[in-house]
Amino acid sequence: MTVWNEEVDVLVAGTGGGLAGAYTAAREGLSVAVVEATDKFGGTTAYSGGGGMWFPGNPVLRRAGVDDSFEDALTYYRAVVGDRTPVELQETYVRGGARVIEYLERDESFAFHMYPWPDYFGKAPKARVDGKRHIVPAPLRAAELGELSESVRGPLSTDRHGAPQPESLIGGRALVGRFLLAMSKYPNVSLRRNAPLVELVVEDGGVVGAIVEVEGVRTAIRTRRGVLLAAGGFEGNDELRQRFGVPGVARDTMGPSGNQGRAHEAAMAVGADTDLMDQAWWSPGLIHPDGRAAFALWFTAGIFVNQRGERFVNESAPYDRLGREVIAGMANGSVTLPYWMIYDDTAGVVPPVQASNVPMVETEKYIEARLWHTADTLEELAAKLDIPGDSLAATVIRFNELADKGVDEDLGRGDEAYDRAFTNGASPLVPIRKGPFHAAAFGISDLGTKGGLRTDTAARVLDTSGAPIRGLYAAGNTMAAVSGTAYPGGGNPIGASVLFSHLAVLDMLDR
Template sequence: MTDWNEEVDVLVAGSGGGLAGAYTAAREGLTVAVVEATDLFGGTTAYSGGGGVWFPCNPVLARAGVDDSFEDALTYFRAVVGDRTPAELQETYVRGGARVIEYLEQDEAFSFQMFPWPDYFGRAPKARLDGKRHIIPTPLPAAALGELSGSVRGPLSTDRQGAPQPEYLIGGRALIGRFLLGIAKYPDVSLYRNAPLVELVVADGAVTGAIVERDGERVAIRARRGVLLAAGGFEGNDELRARYGVPGRARDTMGPWGNTGRAHEAGIAAGAAVDLMDQAWWSPGLIHPDGRAAFALWFTGGIFVNQAGERFVNESAAYDRLGRDIIDRMTEGAVSLPFWMIYDDAEGGVPPIKASNVPMVDAEEYVAAGLRHSADTLAELATKIGVPADALTATVARFNEHAAAGIDPDFGRGDEAYDRAFSNGESPLTPIVKGPFHAAAFGISDLGTKGGLRTDTAARVLDADGNVIPGLYAAGNTMAAVSGTVYPGGGNPIGASVLFSHLAAVDMAARF
């Protein structure tokens, strides 16, 4: 194909962690075009409450005096990921994050702070129970972005409920804002919204550019150095979820509506190999009156019960581990949807959830939708949610005994550091004793799919024979996750997205 409408050195599809690639390419002197499928920048990253990255031994942690080593961090990461992904890819991730932070901090647009968040497998060797492998971007005034101030996706309260955007960007929105702030210094970067990548252009086995639908028009963009696919997962596409066996529904994902897998399909059509396509970043989901189950964490009480009125899981486990346990029980037939959080009136009728991510609305709306029930007795509550009264009563009595002893022999709730992260290190076993008693409906949610194109340590996409496809790179949830089938720690998804986007740009800058 020779009839190009535009030419750049680097084309980046996606504006979440992929902005790290755009920023790096621009800073290294390359011309860049970023194409975002939706009307706002940020992708799934912008919905992250913390926007953190799991980057052991980075400069922020070093300045805080954290005593850690790459060897310890790599021991932990390999222990939980195993051999599900290539060892060299794991090592690249664990060792590479610190260098990215060092690179970014040379630019005043970037600022980070330590935000301790325990590793998610506290019993694994060299797990960091104090959470000091995790940092977050510092908040940023939205006004600092100038004309781009209203262009960052989120927060969820805005996108799903119409709330006004806050004056400060925090969490993932702050990270996106800081990348946009950094990119603004370079005139050779074009940012396009409403511009999904729909097809890659391949010549003699190499990717030379892409076809983009920009504001409804097909535009052919030549990419002299390469194309970086960092357009999120395919969690918003029920057909692809079914094809690859991803549990759950598109409506219950936390990914933005544009994450439909078009970049995946373009990569596959160009010969890319894929992996982990049945995987996602899981979580339990509080069901809201709009019928959507949304990621929820920070439970200060309550237990989950199934259709038999029995507990079936450690409710305080890290959300991906908890989500996977729920899915396993669903597969066995031990859990059907919805399942229920049972809690007492210690905090009133509101579920003991301090981070619902999508803000809870008026209680009456949940009641009207059949998603929340209350009763003076557990037996009466059981009738309302359709579970055996004697079983629910016995379940709560048994749990209360465990709470009094401070030990959960059934599911180990409280046995790991993360379990106690939201109870000031104390036991998370809170007895259910004060009536009236309540039940809130839960489903399964996800933070996006994690299956994607297989890559090498420079984020270069590989074909089925393990050979590099020249000119094609992938990162974020368009790349097969370096963490395999697990979620080692908070900030792993965003961290990997930022790192491999950066490495892709570094490789492209060195190509000629």
């Protein structure tokens, strides 16, 4: 029999979008213990540059006069996701985001802005190419959060390069900060760092608590209402990545190192079912001198070529779609790592990457690491990359012809709204003519795994027979993604995490 060290209404594991559940519990009068596996709050959410949420029809958008409907948004979402996930789960997400923002905006701690970001499948029916299904949290001054601001993860410039903490929290850090600020008003919340959840406790067929290692000491926490697992994915665990067939390696993920899949394993040990375990939120990754490939987007020029010196992908496509094309090429042998961005000297030696997420360091370090190369001719550049010179030259000639036409007849670059999001609607086809010519090494990165525990529309975790496990809930990347193998639009991961964490606690209130 378990000897309990303490008892609360709700236990929340994870401090990214899972904080929405903790906040809801506290606001509704429940006692809640929040446990974070690492020394910082925020999880992968805190590394998001925008902290966006894809919530069609929410009050922020309505106040801005956006004319949209849930039916249109559902038409788009279903067209993109298909039947890979239950229709009722998709509908819960598309319709539920507006209600959770209404709930949060009743608290002055929260503020959001519309930030147009095109849907990622612009040719799908009812896509919003104007991006008006997307909102972001308003920046938060660190002084408003006080000492808690120092406990928020990130930004990446600080964590990877030791840069000073900025005076304001923006993007995902602002969202995390606002949840922490809101919860600080309630006495019924405890926040603990360095406290991973390692085991669930089951009595009479239901989860009644968990074992948490608080600073290395096993602590048994009993729950009266439920346990919410929102502890991120398992992208930081190479053994689990290999077991479930997730391409790439832990070194190259954008998730924090604490995302080891402990919550997944604890749930599977008590009979939880899983889905999408070979999936992640993919992206191309600029390789840095430390050897790590990091999420990069907003390419203002350049083309990607494989080891044959040939283009193989629409370089301006949404990052997950682009990443999946790289992985498909790796699977069929047409792409090996690294692949190369080829660009000319119009803007100099630094690659035309406007959002490297992990800030670039000194140019000399990339050159010394043989990650960036320069040559007077394309043939000389190809020799440095060990790819066929005649093939690379022919590829560039062909691309320049397409750029002059303004239409990518080969790979469709520029055919969708997202492709032109960073060029103010202009063609992203920029010719490569001015020598010397340059190459930068790229790999595959991810924003975290998206495989996890199967849930119903109340975020209740399901067992392998499809029945809910009493007292156990999941959200975020610990939950099998509602979007299946697709990435419908920016803000889907954080949006789903916030919504299903909130819904989990609303269900607990009915228990």
